[in-house]
Amino acid sequence: MEILIKAVYILIFPGLLFATVFGLWLAGIDRKLLARMQKRVGPPVLQPTYDFFKLLGKETIIPANAAKVTFLAAPYVGLISLVVTALFIPIGGLQAFGGMADTVVILYLMAIPSLAIIFGGSASGSPFAGVGVSRSMVSIMSYELPLILVLLAVGRAAAYGGYTTFSLEQITVIQQLTGPFLLDWRLIPAAVAMLLVIPCEVGAHPFDVGEAETEICEGPLVEYSGAPLAVFKLSHCIKMFIMTALFTALFLGGVTTGMLWLDVIIALVFCTIVTVVSMTLTHAVMARFRVEQLFKFFWTVVSGLALVSLILVWYV
Amino acid sequence: MFKKLIDNSAAKSPWLFHINAGSCNGCDIELVAVLTPRYDAERLGFKLAGTPRHADIVVVSGPITAQSKDRVVRTIEQVPDPKVVVTLGSCPRSCNVFKGSYSVVGPLDKYVDIDVSIAGCAPKPEAIIDGLALATQILKEKRGAKE
Numbered sequence: 001m002e003i004l005i006k007a008v009y010i011l012i013f014p015g016l017l018f019a020t021v022f023g024l025w026l027a028g029i030d031r032k033l034l035a036r037m038q039k040r041v042g043p044p045v046l047q048p049t050y051d052f053f054k055l056l057g058k059e060t061i062i063p064a065n066a067a068k069v070t071f072l073a074a075p076y077v078g079l080i081s082l083v084v085t086a087l088f089i090p091i092g093g094l095q096a097f098g099g100m101a102d103t104v105v106i107l108y109l110m111a112i113p114s115l116a117i118i119f120g121g122s123a124s125g126s127p128f129a130g131v132g133v134s135r136s137m138v139s140i141m142s143y144e145l146p147l148i149l150v151l152l153a154v155g156r157a158a159a160y161g162g163y164t165t166f167s168l169e170q171i172t173v174i175q176q177l178t179g180p181f182l183l184d185w186r187l188i189p190a191a192v193a194m195l196l197v198i199p200c201e202v203g204a205h206p207f208d209v210g211e212a213e214t215e216i217c218e219g220p221l222v223e224y225s226g227a228p229l230a231v232f233k234l235s236h237c238i239k240m241f242i243m244t245a246l247f248t249a250l251f252l253g254g255v256t257t258g259m260l261w262l263d264v265i266i267a268l269v270f271c272t273i274v275t276v277v278s279m280t281l282t283h284a285v286m287a288r289f290r291v292e293q294l295f296k297f298f299w300t301v302v303s304g305l306a307l308v309s310l311i312l313v314w315y316v
Numbered sequence: 317m318f319k320k321l322i323d324n325s326a327a328k329s330p331w332l333f334h335i336n337a338g339s340c341n342g343c344d345i346e347l348v349a350v351l352t353p354r355y356d357a358e359r360l361g362f363k364l365a366g367t368p369r370h371a372d373i374v375v376v377s378g379p380i381t382a383q384s385k386d387r388v389v390r391t392i393e394q395v396p397d398p399k400v401v402v403t404l405g406s407c408p409r410s411c412n413v414f415k416g417s418y419s420v421v422g423p424l425d426k427y428v429d430i431d432v433s434i435a436g437c438a439p440k441p442e443a444i445i446d447g448l449a450l451a452t453q454i455l456k457e458k459r460g461a462k463e
Contacts, residue, residue, distance in 0.1 A: 031358075035356070035358060035359075038353055039353050040353045040356040040358065040359070041356050041359040042356070042358060042359060043358050043359055043360075043361055044359075044361075047328075047329065047361055049325075050324075050325040050328040050329040050361060051325075051329045051361075052325075053318060053321050053322045053324075053325035054322065054325040054326050054328070054329040054372070056318065056322055057322035057323070057325070057326060057398075057459060058372075058396045058397070058398070059396035059397040059398075060396070061369060061394070061396050128367075213366050214366070216366075217366030217367040218366055218367065218370070221370075222366070222367045222369065223367075223369055224369065224370075225369040225370065225396040226396055229369075229370065
């Protein structure tokens with residue numbers, strides 16, 4: 001019975017199936033609202049789903065000078081680690097696997113999909129992918145520092161008995177007592193920093209230096225076609241879900257009605273709102289950063305915001 | 317299991333790859349106009365892909381110059397199946413006013429099979445959308461025939 005419940009967690013909710021469906025829905029909302037902001041009709045909300053299934057039906061071409069095994073395995077490694085990450089994030093108080101150090105585990109697991117893109121790109125042997133890989137590395141270095149600072153600040157705010165916590169469960173419980181951390185004035189800079197980290201982590205428009213479509217033809221993905229490309233596109237959608245769910249757990253957690261299914265729905269509504277605010281709005285109003293601008297922006301402005309929060313939480 | 321879903325999706329998510337084979341840029345501008353907010357081809361799922369590996373529909377404009385011929389043929393070969401080749405404007409079918417030039421080796425149908433031709437010099441955006449919509453239907457048929 002125990003194993004059966006774990007299997008349901010991994011395969012259905014909040015694992016593979018749910019993450020896929022909700023991720024594709026978020027990506028569809030993002031594209032539709034972006035189009036409305038640009039005074040276009042826009043694609044149907046199901047467009048990312050159509051894209052995914054179409055790509056599954058396409059031929060997979062492996063370039064002659066590619067490292068075949070790495071080239072084909074990379075997208076699946078990325079997808080699996082994302083599904084595992086989804087299990088550690090509480091959605092409306094429902095957390096499949098929890099422990100002492102959720103945020104540290106999430107930090108490590110979230111690095112794997114980005115590395116999978118880098119490995120896949122390097123294995124494809126294309127010069128465009130080479131440029132994209134080096135840019136992706138810069139963008140990983142850019143967002144990791146502010147992300148760690150944000151997690152530390154929130155962990156300190158949810159400290160119990162003087163110990164900074166790394167447990168998302170405890171962060172949720174403390175928020176049930178004190179109200180969502182978004183309303184705590186000390187943590188507002190950290191929330192803004194997190195809203196800027198989300199699009200960079202996901203690789204959404206103003207920060208998508210690694211996959212710049214108009215400059216380097218989607219960088220590491222340039223040689224991919226068919227099912228592996230579909231899996232990479234799906235990973236991108238699931239990343240949107242995971243990062244917004246992480247924001248919801250960190251800053252909008254603890255909103256509880258007593259009924260689990262209602263809590264989950266409220267959390268998912270929050271996820272959608274966070275997607276619109278952090279990804280769609282920035283995509284609609286901003287042009288893409290250059291690589292060095294991105295690095296500078298994240299290590300000064302965004303890290304600065306997170307650091308201000310950390311200091312405030314620690315001493316005020 | 318998902319065969320029907322994949323077949324239906326084939327017509328709903330056509331990604332374009334545009335090759336300029338010596339065009340005067342007139343057709344290219346009209347193709348871009350199709351993607352602007354006024355005509356918004358994205359509502360039908362069209363998206364401009366940066367690389368032939370991601371494309372479903374290859375749009376060729378221009379009278380195929382001697383320099384571009386090998387590249388056009390090679391690029392079209394790189395597109396994964398099922399794929400559709402669309403010619404944009406009169407040039408790729410007849411070489412138009414460039415016919416007889418020492419540097420023009422068109423028309424395109426000497427080298428690859430063409431599925432849809434969009435006429436005009438340059439074609440109106442409405443005509444381009446019509447031609448691309450026809451191309452998506454051919455894409456779906458090709459997908460069905462492959463199975």
